[in-house]
Amino acid sequence: MIIQKYKIVFAGSMGSGKTEAIKSLSEIPVLATETLNTDDASHKKMLTTVGIDYGEITLEDGAKIGLYGTPGQERFNFMWGVISQGAIGTIILIDHNVNAPLDELQYYLDFFKHHAENIAIGVTHIDENLDHSTHQYREWLVSNHLNYPLFFIDARKKEDVLMLIETLITKLEIEHM
Numbered sequence: 001m002i003i004q005k006y007k008i009v010f011a012g013s014m015g016s017g018k019t020e021a022i023k024s025l026s027e028i029p030v031l032a033t034e035t036l037n038t039d040d041a042s043h044k045k046m047l048t049t050v051g052i053d054y055g056e057i058t059l060e061d062g063a064k065i066g067l068y069g070t071p072g073q074e075r076f077n078f079m080w081g082v083i084s085q086g087a088i089g090t091i092i093l094i095d096h097n098v099n100a101p102l103d104e105l106q107y108y109l110d111f112f113k114h115h116a117e118n119i120a121i122g123v124t125h126i127d128e129n130l131d132h133s134t135h136q137y138r139e140w141l142v143s144n145h146l147n148y149p150l151f152f153i154d155a156r157k158k159e160d161v162l163m164l165i166e167t168l169i170t171k172l173e174i175e176h177m
C-alpha cells in the first residue's frame with residue numbers, strides 16, 4: 001500500500017488559534033516553534049509562533065495529513081508562501097475578538113489566495129465575544145462575491161478543527177470527480 005501524505009496549512013491572525021488547532025488534532029507530539037511574545041500591541045498572549053509548527057493526523061481512510069502552522073505576525077509573512085508550497089488546502093483562522101476581524105480576513109485571504117485555491121475559513125474565540133455580530137462574515141463574503149466555506153469554531157476542540165480539514169478534502173474530491 002502506498003501511504004500518501006498531504007499537506008494542509010493553518011494561516012491567519014496572531015492568536016487566532018493556529019498552533020492550538022494543530023495541537024488539538026495531531027497524533028504526534030507537535031513540533032511548535034513558539035517563543036515569548038514581545039508584541040504586546042498586537043496581542044497580549046504569552047507565546048507566539050516564530051517558525052513552522054508541525055503535526056500529523058491520519059484520517060479514517062488511512063490518508064496521512066501533515067499539519068503546518070504559520071506564524072501569524074505580519075513581520076513573518078515572507079515565510080507564508082514557502083510554507084504553502086505543495087499544500088492541498090489552507091485553513092484561515094480569524095480571531096473574532098480583535099477590533100477589525102473583517103480587515104484581517106481580507107488581508108489573509110488576499111495573501112493566501114495567490115498560494116492556495118482550496119481555502120476554508122474558521123472564526124475562533126466566539127465564546128469570548130458573544131456581543132459582537134457573527135453575521136458580518138457571511139455578509140462580507142456575499143458582498144465580495146466569495147464563496148469560501150466559513151465555520152465558527154473553537155481551536156481547542158478537535159471535532160471543530162477536523163470539520164475544517166474534512167471540508168477542504170471534500171472540496172478537493174468534488175473538484176476532481
Ligand SMILES: Nc1nc2c(ncn2[C@@H]2O[C@H](COP(=O)(O)OP(=O)(O)OP(=O)(O)O)[C@@H](O)[C@H]2O)c(=O)[nH]1
Nearest residue numbers: 014015016017018019020048049072124125154155
Ligand atoms: N476562548 C478561546 N480560546 C481559544 C480559541 N481558539 C484558540 N484559543 C486560545 O487562544 C490562544 C492563542 O492560540 P494560539 O494557537 O497560540 O494562536 P496562534 O494562531 O498560533 O498565534 P501566533 O502563533 O501568535 O500567530 C491559546 O491560549 C488558545 O488556547 C477559542 O475559540 N476560544
Ligand SMILES: [Mg+2]
Nearest residue numbers: 018019048049
Ligand atoms: Mg502559533
